[in-house]
Amino acid sequence: MNPGQDEQLIGVDLDPKRRPGTPRFRKPERWPNARWPIPQQQGEPSAALHGKVTPVFGTAVPLAGVSGAVRRLAYRISDHRASHWLLLLAGDRGQLWGRRLPMILAVAVPLAAFATIRASSTCRR
């Protein structure tokens, strides 16, 4: 079979009336089961605010610590500026290193202390 030869398939949606996304903007119509006004969700969004609090928001992994402060700062900058996004990436890296650093220190500090003690006892001899 040559590529594309499948009569059951070709052109089934050629008619624009069968294309769900055509036209791009349809005549305004509320979706079934939608309500207006929308009740306001209680509590605080875990995504830092960029303008208004939306009626519905996510609450996964709230802001915390230094990375949270960096992220909060980022959201005070408009999202059409590169600094907004670069600060958010910095916040991501900050969260990562905030978790890694205690683990690294838990090994590095005893090792450094041991090495220091060894070196000073070697010097005394």
Place this chain on the structure above:
Amino acid sequence: MRAVTYDGPYRIKVRKKPDPTIEHPMDGIVKVSAAAICGSDLHLVHGLVPDTRIGATLGHEFVGEVVELGPQVDGIRTGERVAIPFNIFCGACYFCERGLVSSCENTNPATEMACGIYGYSHTMGGYEGGQAQYVRVPFIGVDAEPIPDGVEDLDALSVTDAFATGYQAAEMCAINGGETVVVLGCGPVGLFAMKSAWLLGAGRVIAVDRVAYRLEFARRFANVETLDYRDADLVQMIRDRTEGRGADAVIDAVGLEASGSAAQRALGVYGKMIAGSAEALNTAIHCAMKGGTVVAIGVYGPPWNVIDFGSAMNKHLTIRTGQCSVKRYMPRLFEHIQEGRVDAQSVFTHRLGLEEAPGAYKTFARKKEDCIKVALYPHGTLH
């Protein structure tokens, strides 16, 4: 419950997390029967999406059973089998009323750019994702699409994102009948874009990739011509096949981790000094004919990309792009599945339990074991 979570760049951890609860009167809770790993999940895992927080549940493609409803939910009942679009939308704002539910104004407090999306960082609203045993679904009465009888879970799962996005991409090509459409990328979205291009009346569909098993899958799944872009200059190969002019429409179904430019990958994908690699988009611009259309539905992010806009401008190109407004497409796509025109579930080459997610992400990312797409079963039911 158990959930697949982000644990830092290139790290996935399946964790115990509290069950979701009703947080808004129009919420529902869905018991997830199947969830998918998307190529765009890899951008999160690779540290490319700003404000991706350690511990957040991943996953924006899922189907399941409604188990709990808030007091102001209409039109849906517990026990119903539903497919959930990856967009979280209210159904009543300016953009929702006009059909662009992916631009809903009422579900993402973090940015103006897009609506809330399940499991796709706090930039997209901070919602827990669907690679979990249970998920909170806001506006469930509006957003959820009942799965028709006879449509299996994995077919419905493809409709929540990959099939809908591929179809929207092909629709954006403005096919009038007989055009040549090139699809860059033989991942799931690209595969559905190829199939959709036929449905919309394309005369010729050419698929491009660099991975042999993906090109072979495209030939079998979508009955297309294929090109390996490592064989020769891709732009010249396309021109040679189109009387020297280029394609009527080119779909970029690759997104921001594109191969092909060492400089873009070094600066963007690894160095994070630009927002990933825009090499696929540049390739699309060069493969399109003058006056043609470029459709970008691979995921890109801010703040900036290195794009050859001068060529696009001088070639009179129409550039169409955007997150898919999935709900609009769901009934039509279910019709195509029920009529046997598209074997949607065949893209799920890997079907695994939730606990296997860390290994599954690696297999998917490294393109091992002929992997096209992964389905996860949070409650352990294997099909």
